[in-house]
Amino acid sequence: MSATVLSAKPLLKERYEQLAVQVQKxxxxxxxxxxxxxxxxxxxxxxxxxEKQGTKTGIIxxxxxxxxxxxxxxxxxxxxxxxxxxxxxxxxxxxxFPSHIDEDEIVMAIEPSKDVDGFHPINLGNIxxxxxxxxxxxxxxxxEMMDFYGIHPHGKHVVIIGRSNIVGKPLANLLLxxxxxGNATVTVCHSxxxxxxxxxxxxxxxxxxxxxxxxVTGDMLKxxxxxxxxxxxxxxxHEGKPHYVGDVDYNSCVxxxxxITPVPxxxxxxxxxxLLRNTFQAKESQEKTK
Amino acid sequence: MSATVLSAKPLLKERYEQLAVQVQKxxxxxxxxxxxxxxxxxxxxxxxxxEKQGTKTGIIxxxxxxxxxxxxxxxxxxxxxxxxxxxxxxxxxxxxFPSHIDEDEIVMAIEPSKDVDGFHPINLGNIxxxxxxxxxxxxxxxxEMMDFYGIHPHGKHVVIIGRSNIVGKPLANLLLxxxxxGNATVTVCHSxxxxxxxxxxxxxxxxxxxxxxxxVTGDMLKxxxxxxxxxxxxxxxHEGKPHYVGDVDYNSCVxxxxxITPVPxxxxxxxxxxLLRNTFQAKESQEKTK
Numbered sequence: 001m002s003a004t005v006l007s008a009k010p011l012l013k014e015r016y017e018q019l020a021v022q023v024q025k026x027x028x029x030x031x032x033x034x035x036x037x038x039x040x041x042x043x044x045x046x047x048x049x050x051e052k053q054g055t056k057t058g059i060i061x062x063x064x065x066x067x068x069x070x071x072x073x074x075x076x077x078x079x080x081x082x083x084x085x086x087x088x089x090x091x092x093x094x095x096x097f098p099s100h101i102d103e104d105e106i107v108m109a110i111e112p113s114k115d116v117d118g119f120h121p122i123n124l125g126n127i128x129x130x131x132x133x134x135x136x137x138x139x140x141x142x143x144e145m146m147d148f149y150g151i152h153p154h155g156k157h158v159v160i161i162g163r164s165n166i167v168g169k170p171l172a173n174l175l176l177x178x179x180x181x182g183n184a185t186v187t188v189c190h191s192x193x194x195x196x197x198x199x200x201x202x203x204x205x206x207x208x209x210x211x212x213x214x215x216v217t218g219d220m221l222k223x224x225x226x227x228x229x230x231x232x233x234x235x236x237x238h239e240g241k242p243h244y245v246g247d248v249d250y251n252s253c254v255x256x257x258x259x260i261t262p263v264p265x266x267x268x269x270x271x272x273x274x275l276l277r278n279t280f281q282a283k284e285s286q287e288k289t290k
Numbered sequence: 291m292s293a294t295v296l297s298a299k300p301l302l303k304e305r306y307e308q309l310a311v312q313v314q315k316x317x318x319x320x321x322x323x324x325x326x327x328x329x330x331x332x333x334x335x336x337x338x339x340x341e342k343q344g345t346k347t348g349i350i351x352x353x354x355x356x357x358x359x360x361x362x363x364x365x366x367x368x369x370x371x372x373x374x375x376x377x378x379x380x381x382x383x384x385x386x387f388p389s390h391i392d393e394d395e396i397v398m399a400i401e402p403s404k405d406v407d408g409f410h411p412i413n414l415g416n417i418x419x420x421x422x423x424x425x426x427x428x429x430x431x432x433x434e435m436m437d438f439y440g441i442h443p444h445g446k447h448v449v450i451i452g453r454s455n456i457v458g459k460p461l462a463n464l465l466l467x468x469x470x471x472g473n474a475t476v477t478v479c480h481s482x483x484x485x486x487x488x489x490x491x492x493x494x495x496x497x498x499x500x501x502x503x504x505x506v507t508g509d510m511l512k513x514x515x516x517x518x519x520x521x522x523x524x525x526x527x528h529e530g531k532p533h534y535v536g537d538v539d540y541n542s543c544v545x546x547x548x549x550i551t552p553v554p555x556x557x558x559x560x561x562x563x564x565l566l567r568n569t570f571q572a573k574e575s576q577e578k579t580k
Contacts (some may be wrong), residue, residue: 104421120415121411121412121414121415121416121418121419121421121423122411122412122415123415124411124414124415124418124419125410125411125412125413125414125415125416125418126411126415128411128414128415128418128455128459128460128463129411129414129455130455131394131411133411154482155482155483155484156484157484157485157489163466165418165419165420169418169463169466170418172462172466172478173418173459173463176453176459176462176478176480183480183482184482185477185478185479185480185482185483185484185485185489186477186478187475187476187477187478188462188466188475188476188477189475190466190473190475192444192445192473192474192475193445193475194445194446194447194475195447195475199447199475
């Protein structure tokens with residue numbers, strides 16, 4: 001057996017088209033403000049992609065590229081202005097931030113209804129309470145994948161490897177919700193888990209977000225399980241050239257799993273779509289509460 | 291083997307004494323405002339106990355008993371006044387509320403720094419982010435029990451039965467935190483879980499909060515596991531007299547577990563202490579941000 005490859009490509013084609021149709025109906029287009037400090041190449045590449053996809057979808061992406069030495073006070077003032085500006089629907093912080101910036105204070109300063117990253121505690125709390133709100137892009141991308149490929153976690157055992165604030169924990173809470181893509185029995189494993197393989201072998205659906213290249217190998221899977229790889233790690237091949245691998249050892253897992261996401265071109269590719277989708281959703285709910 | 295009984299009694303003696311000493315040092319005593327609509331006997335009993343323990347500890351408990359027909363608007367106005375009143379450190383809503391009250395809106399109206407129930411999304415989000423905040427009383431009571439009896443979940447498999455907003459979900463997030471009482475591998479089971487017994491038999495620590503009388507039986511346990519029973523259900527004995535049982539069938543489980551909480555006199559008894567502890571903590575952090 002070789003697993004079905006759950007590529008992001010057909011999902012993105014369909015979902016971007018749907019989003020573009022919804023955006024087209026709006027007189028005022030949604031506006032996403034992206035704040036970038038400094039000019040790191042990887043970050044530049046990501047932001048360029050957001051701009052490109054925004055343009056295709058009809059969402060206006062305004063990039064605020066600030067000098068790396070921008071102070072905490074100046075950054076907070078910019079965010080306050082954006083919070084008050086009705087023309088800004090979403091505020092996204094492009095990481096990493098330089099070390100003199102207190103990220104936590106910056107995230108807390110963003111008006112929760114414009115927090116398209118979904119990192120504000122009120123948006124995370126709303127996930128626990130099953131209330132509407134802005135869901136962080138990566139967990140939302142995992143749910144999009146499940147929805148698009150008809151993967152129903154209801155009553156199944158979903159094992160998540162990784163307990164980060166931006167992926168593992170919100171994802172666990174989302175999959176516990178009483179929703180169609182929800183109702184799963186959820187286990188969260190992490191660096192301190194003693195019997196990792198014993199647990200991952202029970203997973204009907206295994207979601208890996210531990211940030212370690214090719215951490216999950218085929219012998220850790222139950223035969224026929226579904227593997228969703230959230231990782232993206234730059235490694236060097238035997239010629240010293242950089243390339244990207246996930247947190248899953250694709251070659252050994254593809255023989256055991258019934259379905260698997262590739263890296264690149266898997267879950268990670270869906271996050272930009274979710275960022276733009278969140279911007280659209282933010283605008284909609286801002287208008288309702290006007 | 292018969293399990294060690296994890297009674298709340300010695301814990302409460304020690305912790306109330308510690309709290310009373312801390313409160314004694316304060317010039318202004320912490321004030322907890324309890325809002326009650328109507329006059330239901332079970333609720334009256336609970337509130338009387340809060341008042342009694344408050345008096346013993348030095349925390350002032352002000353009960354606002356309002357008529358059952360109090361409107362949403364009047365209730366919101368009372369909360370707004372309490373939010374602004376520096377003399378009120380904690381606001382607790384005694385449930386159940388009559389059906390004409392929109393509980394959700396009421397909870398959202400409480401100033402998060404006075405939300406000693408810990409039900410506001412920002413307090414729940416802070417648990418996910420491992421930030422300081424007010425933790426709901428029942429999950430906090432479970433952690434108190436673990437701490438007092440030296441139950442260290444680090445690296446162990448903790449299985450939680452129940453995914454409520456006020457117990458199961460916050461507890462799962464707490465036990466994932468990188469703290470001494472944390473770092474567990476956590477599984478959450480619930481009504482939609484297919485292979486419940488298969489999973490509960492793997493638990494080193496089993497926490498039951500499903501609201502079904504005597505749901506967990508001895509055959510569902512791993513030999514030597516620790517069982518924490520959050521449930522409290524009124525049932526009738528063979529003479530038709532009401533008495534209380536937990537979500538765990540104590541008699542069959544006490545033979546298999548290495549340690550077990552009783553009902554009554556277990557986890558449930560610690561929640562009132564945690565409510566008063568939260569009130570003290572709320573006052574402390576309110577003073578820091580003055």
